[in-house]
Amino acid sequence: MDEPAELRDLRSTLRRMLAKSAPESVVRQHLESADGFDRATWQRLATEIGVHGLAIAEEYGGAGCGLRELVVVGEEFGRTLCPGPFLSTVLLSATLVARSEDRIAMRAVLPGIADGTLVCTVALPGHGSGWDAAETTVTAAPDGEAWRLTGTIPHVLDGLAADLLLVPARHDDLVSVFTVTPDARSTSVEPVLAMDQTRRFARVGLASAPATLVGRPGAAHELVAEATTIAAVGLAADQVGGARRMLEVTTEYALTRYQFGRPIGSFQAVKHALADMLIGTELARAALDDAVRAVDEGAPDLATAVSAAKVVCSETYYDVAAAAIQLHGGLGFTWEHGAHLYFKRATADRILLGSPAHHTERLAAALGL
Amino acid sequence: MGAGLLPGPMSPEERVEALTHRLLADHPPAATDRARFLAAQYDAGLTWVHHPVGHGGIGVERDLQRRVFELLTSAGAPNLQVESRLAYSMGAPSVVAWGTAEQRERYLRAIATGERWCQLFSEPGAGSDLAAIDTRAVRENGGWRVTGQKVWTSMATSSQRGMLLARTDPAQPKHRGLTYFVLDLTAPGVEIRPLRQITGEAEFSEVYLTDVWIPDADRLGPVDAGWKVAMSTLMNERDMFGTKATESGPVELALALYRERAGDDPALRSRMARLWLRGHVLRLYAARAARRAGGAPGPESSVSKVGFAELNKAGYELCLDLLGDEALLYDTYEPSGGASRDPRRLFLRSRANSIEGGTTEIMRNILAERVLGLPAEPRVDKDLPYSSLRRG
C-alpha cells in the first residue's frame, strides 16, 4: 500500500527470488527432510540479497538496517513457508548476540549468520509461557577459563541443524547465556516430530558440555527478553504473511469454484467469511506496524505494542488458516492442498514466543489490571 | 436382573433389557464367533430395535437402541454403530425407507452381520451441490453400466459396498434425473485410490468407476428418484454426526487433561466449564430430538450437526492449550497412524467436522430455509436441464 520505496523494492526482489528458490514443490521436499531446509539455498539467499544480515551491523558483515527490513523478510518467508532457520538464527540468535555487546561473541557469530554459513539457535527453556531465562534447568559449572553445561532442553527449535547453541544456564544464583558447539561426546540431539511440518524441534541433552560465556554473567534474563521481543515481531510478520497468502488463495478459489451454478464467492456466507479474513489481516498488519515502530524508536510502550501484535497476529493467522480450510471444503482437508501446512504453522506460531494467553496476561499487567 | 420374572406386562425398556441380557447369556461374546453373535443379535431384534420384527427389530422406540449398545459394549460384544457406522446408521435406514422386501431381507442381514458400506456421493464438481453429480448410469441388459469419478469417499478401502448416486437422465433438471444404487465394490471397473489428509493418514479415497455393471436388483428406490433416497441417507448422516456429540469425546479428553495439567488458571477453568456446558446442552437437545422424532430425522438434525462440529473443534483447541508446549509436537504422519487417539491428531481431524456430511454453511442454509422458511439465495440452475449447466 503506502510502503516506502526501499521496502517495496526489497519485497519485490525477495518475492521474485522466493518464487524460484522456495516454490511449493521445494517447500514440500523439505517437509520430511531432517533439517527442514537446504543449506546451499539458505546461503544463496544470504549472498544474493543479504537477507540474513539485514539487521546486523556493517562491521560484522551485515547491512545495518533495522527491524522494518527484517519484517518484510519475515512476511515474505511466512507467505511462502520458506524453509530455513529464520526464526532461530536470524531473529533470535543474531539479536541476542548483538545485544550482548560481547565483541568476541559478536565476531564469532554474526558474520557467519550474515553470510548464511552459521546456523544458530537459542535453547529457550519453554515456548508458550516458560521461555524466560529464569525458567532454565540447565546448570553451568566453571572449568578453568571456560564452562561446562549440564541439563536437558525439551523442544529446541532447529536443534538438529544448529552449528551453535545459545543456552541460558544457572550458576551461583545467576542465569547467564553460553554458547555450546554440539559435539557427539557431550551433546545429545534427538529430533522430535513437530505438528508444524515446516519446523523442526529437537530434545537437547548437555552432559558437561564445553561452553563459553556470552556477555556479562547474569545477563541472560535481559538478553533473552530482548531477543524474544524482537523475534516476536518477526514472528508476527510471519503470521501476517501467512494470513495474507491464505486470504489471497481463498479469494481466488471463491471466484473459480462453482457450486449451484455460481461461484461460491457469490454466497453471502462465503463472502462474509472472506471479509472477516480481510478484517483480521488488516488489523493484524496495523498491530505489526505499531510493534515495529515501538522497537525502532525504543518507545516506552514497546512491551505493550509487541504483546498486542503477538496476540492479534496469532489469533488472526490461526482463524484465517482455519477459514481457508473450511472454504476449500474437502479439498482444504487434503495433504495435497497447501492449506494444512499454513494451518499447522499458524498453530505453532501461536505458541512460539508466548501464547496469546501469556501475552494477554502481560497486557493486563501493563494496563494495571 | 431376571426381568422376565417380573409380574405383569413389561415396559419397552424392560423388554429391551431382558432380551439383551438373554442374548448375552446365550451367546457369551468372549466365546462366540463375531458373525454368529451378530446374527443372533439380529434374530433377537436387537440390531435396530425400532425396526419391525424380522428386520432386526422389535418395533419399539429408536432411542432404546442406546441401552442395547451400552450393555453390549460393557460385555465386550461387537458394536456396529462404531465398527460399521455408515452401513449401520445411514445405509440401513435408507434400505428400510426405500428397499423392496427382497432388498430389506438381503441388505439388512448383511449389514447386521458386519458388512461395511461407504458413501459414493461427492464428486470433484459436486460437494455442497450434490445434485450436480456427473457420474452416468446407462441401462444395459437387466442392469446399469456406470462411469464416473467419486471423491472424499471415507473408508472406501475397508468397505464391501457403496451407496452410489448416479445420473440416469441428463435431460431433466439436476435433482430429477438421479438414481441410487448399492454398488458391490468388488465389481470389475471399480478402482479405489486412497487420498492422504491433513492428519497424514488416508481415511478417504477417490473412487473411479469405469463401465461398472450393476444389476437392476441393486437399484434402491425408483429410477430417477435417487435424490429422495439420497436425502434419507443424508438426514441420517447428519443425525449420526449429531448423536456423536453425545459421546462427548473432546469434553472427556479435555477434562482428563485439565485435571492433569491446568493448575489454577482461572481462564482455563472457565473455558473448561463452558466446553462441558456446550456438550451438556447438545446432549439434552439430542435426547429431546430423539424422543420427538421417533422415526426418521428431519432438517432439525442440522442443529446437532453444527453443534457437534463446533463443540469438537473448540474442544480439541482447548486440549491443545492444555498440552502447552507439547502441542507443538505430533505422534506420526505415517499414513498408517490413523488409529491413534492422540489429542493432537484428533485436533487436526476435527477440522473436517464442519465440512463432512454437509458443511456448516450448508447446515445453516437448511435451518434458515427449511425450518424458518426464509427465501433461498437465487438458484440459477434449479430448473434447467442438467446437460445445459455450467460446472466447475
Ligand SMILES: Cc1cc2nc3c(=O)[nH]c(=O)nc-3n(C[C@H](O)[C@H](O)[C@H](O)COP(=O)(O)OP(=O)(O)OC[C@H]3O[C@@H](n4cnc5c(N)ncnc54)[C@H](O)[C@@H]3O)c2cc1C
Ligand atoms: C473427512 C471427510 C470425509 C468425507 N466423507 C465423504 C464420504 O464418505 N462420502 C461422500 O460422498 N462425501 C464425503 N465427504 C465430502 C463432503 O460431503 C463434502 O466435502 C462437502 O459436502 C463439501 O463439498 P466440497 O468439498 O465440494 O466443498 P464445496 O461444496 O465446494 O464448498 C466450498 C465452500 O463453499 C461453501 N458453500 C458451498 N455452497 C454454498 C452455499 N450455497 N451457501 C453458502 N456456502 C456454500 C461451503 O460451505 C464450503 O465452505 C467427506 C469430506 C470430508 C472432509
